[in-house]
Structure formats: C-alpha cells, structure tokens
Amino acid sequence: MPIMQADLRRVNGTKLLEEIDLPLTPVLADMEMSGISLDLPFFEETSKRLEKRMAEIEKKVYEAVGKPFNINSTQQLSDILFKQLGLEPPDRGNKTASGHYSTSAGVLDLLRGKHPVVDMILENRELSKIKSTYVDALQAALNADTGCVHTSYSQTGAVTGRLSSSNPNLQNIPIRTEEGRRIRNGFVASKNNVLLSVDYSQIELRIVADMAQDEAMLAAFRAGEDIHMTTARAIYGVGPEAVTKNMRRHAKTINFGIIYGMSAFGLTRSTDLTLAEAEDFVKTYFQKFPGIKKYLDGIRKLAAQQGYVETLLGRRRYFPALQSKQNVQLKNREEREAINAPIQGTAADIMKIAMLNIPPALKAAGLKAKMLLQVHDELVLECPENELKETAKVVQDTMTNAFPLSIPLSTEARYGKNWGEMKSI
C-alpha cells in the first residue's frame, strides 16, 4: 500500500467535500431514500433452489474425497487437494500468507480434469458466493415498509472520486455468469413503472483520447467506430473483415490495460499471448497511437515532479512515494495509480455532474422519473411506462452534455420490468 487508505480518505475527505466536490449529498440522499424494489418471493425461491443444489454438490464432494470437511474452508480444501489427493499446485506452487497453497478460482481452473472434485468445488464456490452475498444478504436488507433495499452512498469512499455503495453494496450485483445475472431479475420496477438504465459507452477511453489528444483515437471516436475493433485493426494491421473475435478480445484487453497502467507482462497474465507477442502488440499500439504514448510518459513525469495528478475538473490525488526513488515496487505501483487516477476520476466527475443536472432537467420536462442507482458509468432510474421515451431522451441528453470533451460522449439506454432483462430503446 502506497498510502494508508484511511489517511488518504481523511486528508482528501475534507478537501473533497468542502472545496472540490460537487453538492451531490442531497441527490444521493434522495436516491438512498427511494431505494429499489425487490421481488421477495423470487429471492425466497432462489435461496431454496441454491440451498438444495449446494447440498447435492457437498455430498458428492465428500464422496469424491472420502470424508466430510468444511467446504468453505480454503485451508482444509488446500490440504485435501495438495496433500491428501496429491495434486500438483500449478504456478510453481505459490503459497498464501498462511502457508497454504492457494485454492483460488484461477488455480482450480488449471487443475480442471485432474480430479473430479475440482469442478464441483468451482460450482459450489460460485453458488455459495451468490447465495451468501446476494440472495440472503439482500433479503435481510429489504425494508419491510418500503419493499425496497436502500443502499448508502459514500462520496469519499474512493480515492479517485468515485462513489462507493454499502449496506448493501448495490454496485456489485452479479452480471457475468448466468446464475449470477439472474439475481438482477429480482430488482424490479414498482407498480406501473419501468426501470431505465443508461450507461456511458467507453467513457474512460474517450477521456484518455481527449487528455492525450491522440489523433487516431479521436478520429475513431468521431467516426463512431467500435474502438476495440479499430484497435484490433491497428495492432494486427488488417482490414475490418479480417478481425477475428480473438483479435478484438486482445485489443480490448490492451485498451483496458492502458487505463490501468498495465505492462506487456501484465498482458500475458490476462491473455494467452506470449511475452514476446505482448511486447510486440504494445510497441505497435504505441506506434499507431503515438499521442497515448506521449501522454502516459508525460503523466508519469508530471506526477513525479508535482507529487500529485488532477482530473479535468481539478480533483487531486497525491503520491508521496513517487518522488523518492527508494522503493521501486511502491514507485511502480504509484505510477500506475497516477495513470489511472485522472482517467477514472474524470469519469467520476462527469457522472457526478450528470447526476446533479438530471433531477432539474426531469422536473423542467414535467417527468416523474427518479434516479435509483449509480454504478460508476451507469444510472438506473424508474419512470412511468408512458414517459419512458421522453425520460430516456432527457437523461441521455443530460449525460451526453454533462461535460464537453473534444469528442462527443455517448450513452446507451435500456429498459425493462427488472434489472436483469432489459431491452435497448
């Protein structure tokens, strides 16, 4: 840790609220008050179904390893896999701090096919996460008077200026897996209303393009191109027809990597590329987007000189270790943080401005919609069905125009009776 998290929050916390941050508190208070409706019977049924399935898996696991144990204990599982069953720990046997071999999903994935218990554990892990953190916790958080769950937003919960959400956290509701995504079906619109979700498309990459003033990337966004497709064409040097799914996936990973200050080595960790291939891609990427390269070098230098970086709106984040060359690891880490902070922070600033502007814009248009949730680049609202189109237009316009960059911001809107099954507008 470069800085104690708590210290940074305290130091910046005062500043954020008093000097820099936007007067968002009443807006957040309204959202917390509104909450979002839960389909309680749905959660009750899901809980039962998962419980039954997990009991089946548990039984099979005990049979497969020859004895019962606590399936939720990573230590017990580690001993069973790597001592009792004699499986070989992959990854040169990296041990956790407690001296056990890791049983993380990444490790288990590499052990697939070596023993039948591995797949069972993986399924159990997924289901147990969903049940404990979501199905059960959300039911417990349901307010009986309102029929809604009411989160708490913190304006100073993230060092970058993002909001955070807790008790319950509604910014990490599953979506990636099929079973997880189903949880969203339990978040429903209240009577006669629909949910409307509007998110910014690739806002962070647009911010990078704007800050770096990289001509090629700006041009791609101006032309309304699929940016990952454009990147794939650039790094592979092929035409649009020749871009395969895999090429686009690699390009997407690189684009994300840029935002996080990732290295070529990091690329090999999240793709199937070899180090040589990854290095080659990064080199080509910077040749095709020279403005990005210049920008990244510039922000590293600036952060070291000043000891801080700023978002487009002047939100600062300090990096005390960056100026001393003592600890290389710490310095590298702060360097990555210094690259990410203005990007993530500017996106947060823009979203906050939009959230300030939306309620008055809705009011001026005579619309009844209410903002319910914010998930960093997404807003979830609720509105009467017959006001859907008009509401979407007001929200999208407000978000698009929240803060002008040298390229337009773009949004996508979806609606539905629940958060899991939404259609494009």
Place this chain on the structure above:
DNA sequence: AACTAGGCT
C-alpha cells in the same frame, strides 16, 4: 482482525 476469496465498473 487478518486472511482468502470473489462480486462489480
């Protein structure tokens, strides 16, 4: 309270 794991943008 530390550790491990895993959910999201």
Place this chain on the structure above:
DNA sequence: GTATAAGCCTAGTTG
C-alpha cells in the same frame, strides 16, 4: 533480482 492491472465492498474461516 523481483513483481508486474485501477478502484471498491462483503462473507466465511481462523486464531
């Protein structure tokens, strides 16, 4: 030589 992708919140186990 070593580690290597930013930012969060929550649950279960362990000592």
